[in-house]
Amino acid sequence: MSGIFGVVSKEDCIGDVSKGAFYLQNRAESYCGMAWKNSDDRLDSSPHKGLFRENFDNRKLEEISGNYAIGCVTGSREPVSEYSKNGEMLLCFDGNIANHDELLSGMLKRGASFSGYHNPEEVSDAVLISKMIAKESSFDKGIENLFNDVKGDFSIVALTRGGVYAARGWGRKPLILGGKDGAYAVSSESVSFINTGFDIFRDVKPGEVVYLGDGGIESVRQFDVDEIFGTFEWVYTAHPASVIDGRSVKLARNAIGGGLAKRYPVDADVVSPVPNSGRNHAEGYSAASGIPYNEVFAKFDYCGRSFTPNTLEEQNAVADEKLIPVRAVIEGNRIIVVDDSIVKGNQTRRQTGRLRENGAKEVHARIACPPLMAKCDYGKAIKQDEQCIARTMSLDEIRRTRGLDSLEYATFEDLESAIGKPLDKLCTDCWGR
Numbered sequence: 172m173s174g175i176f177g178v179v180s181k182e183d184c185i186g187d188v189s190k191g192a193f194y195l196q197n198r199a200e201s202y203c204g205m206a207w208k209n210s211d212d213r214l215d216s217s218p219h220k221g222l223f224r225e226n227f228d229n230r231k232l233e234e235i236s237g238n239y240a241i242g243c244v245t246g247s248r249e250p251v252s253e254y255s256k257n258g259e260m261l262l263c264f265d266g267n268i269a270n271h272d273e274l275l276s277g278m279l280k281r282g283a284s285f286s287g288y289h290n291p292e293e294v295s296d297a298v299l300i301s302k303m304i305a306k307e308s309s310f311d312k313g314i315e316n317l318f319n320d321v322k323g324d325f326s327i328v329a330l331t332r333g334g335v336y337a338a339r340g341w342g343r344k345p346l347i348l349g350g351k352d353g354a355y356a357v358s359s360e361s362v363s364f365i366n367t368g369f370d371i372f373r374d375v376k377p378g379e380v381v382y383l384g385d386g387g388i389e390s391v392r393q394f395d396v397d398e399i400f401g402t403f404e405w406v407y408t409a410h411p412a413s414v415i416d417g418r419s420v421k422l423a424r425n426a427i428g429g430g431l432a433k434r435y436p437v438d439a440d441v442v443s444p445v446p447n448s449g450r451n452h453a454e455g456y457s458a459a460s461g462i463p464y465n466e467v468f469a470k471f472d473y474c475g476r477s478f479t480p481n482t483l484e485e486q487n488a489v490a491d492e493k494l495i496p497v498r499a500v501i502e503g504n505r506i507i508v509v510d511d512s513i514v515k516g517n518q519t520r521r522q523t524g525r526l527r528e529n530g531a532k533e534v535h536a537r538i539a540c541p542p543l544m545a546k547c548d549y550g551k552a553i554k555q556d557e558q559c560i561a562r563t564m565s566l567d568e569i570r571r572t573r574g575l576d577s578l579e580y581a582t583f584e585d586l587e588s589a590i591g592k593p594l595d596k597l598c599t600d601c602w603g604r
């Protein structure tokens with residue numbers, strides 16, 4: 172997952188772009204970067220490893236200025252630079268190219284040059300697709316190549332000397348447009364617009380290519396695609412303050428929790444989230460059931476998301492560090508714990524154990540989506556099918572081995588009704604549907 176952001180403005184926009192990209196930090200933590208057009212018309216970029224604010228502090232930002240700029244938080248080094256007949260382009264990418272190896276070897280056979288990369292593993296998806304775009308005579312023609320050849324999904328922003336291009340693939344990766352006095356913006360999520368003062372205009376449509384220039388926002392091309400939206404954005408990925416394709420992320424999560432409460436009621440004293448990802452779902456469960464909301468774990472805010480580390484050991488270590496049980500809320504209580512999803516179930520087992528150690532009388536888990544069954548070909552949230560515990564254990568085995576008194580999952584109908592889109596427009600591949 173990545174967060175991408177771009178602005179074209181009549182004035183210096185570096186402050187807005189740095190804030191806009193920073194507010195997307197929930198989408199990725201490994202790399203970050205910015206690119207901008209200097210006053211002498213040169214394009215410049217600054218990609219880094221690590222968190223956005225750690226790399227772009229006030230001192231660094233004072234050294235940069237420009238009226239056109241893009242920023243990102245990503246899983247690989249970006250923005251990437253590419254030259255074409257149309258001049259230089261700097262590109263940030265959110266998505267996954269499932270047939271990356273096949274496309275790369277085809278391009279190498281046809282003589283494409285990847286100078287600066289010592290072996291094929293170093294060529295990221297962003298590098299690959301920037302080459303695919305740059306070999307054509309125009310940006311939208313290059314995007315046409317992606318629709319013809321790519322298996323996967325994407326959203327893109329690209330800085331050129333003339334302005335910022337943006338494109339959205341089939342729809343699993345969000346992309347939204349906004350504006351304020353003399354400035355136009357594009358972002359992965361609308362959360363970036365709120366504290367930067369941009370009004371939300373509209374979502375970029377699946378299959379659409381847009382151009383942000385001095386004259387405003389222009390829809391350059393609309394490809395005819397079978398639109399399909401990334402369900403997990405509403406369940407887990409997106410920031411709760413965002414509105415994606417017309418549906419508030421927070422309210423969708425509240426509704427999923429409400430659906431769980433109606434479908435799977437249980438007598439209990441407290442409804443608690445696994446913070447932060449289960450919070451809005453738990454609020455909805457509490458409101459619909461009338462069982463008081465309280466948090467049995469306090470989140471220690473200075474640890475990363477436990478999904479970001481690469482190994483299981485690292486994930487468990489971060490998960491253990493970040494949640495601190497609050498004995499005063501746990502002891503003697505029957506507790507409903509609401510979480511966004513279960514992948515391997517290791518964290519569920521640890522959390523249940525810690526609740527029991529702190530005196531919980533009963534622990535019931537309610538999960539805000541159906542059992543995960545497969546890796547995602549459109550992002551890298553789950554890397555291998557085998558990581559999904561629901562492939563090898565029945566619901567009752569998961570419940571028993573995780574020490575739970577009951578375990579229930581939201582259904583596809585719950586997701587459909589909470590998100591407000593028909594199921595055939597919602598991506599459900601990671602649930603093996």
Ligand code: SF4
Pocket residue numbers: 343401402403404546547548549550552598599600601602
């Ligand atoms: S497979 Fe799952 S995580 Fe991947 S895009 Fe589809 S809904 Fe999102």
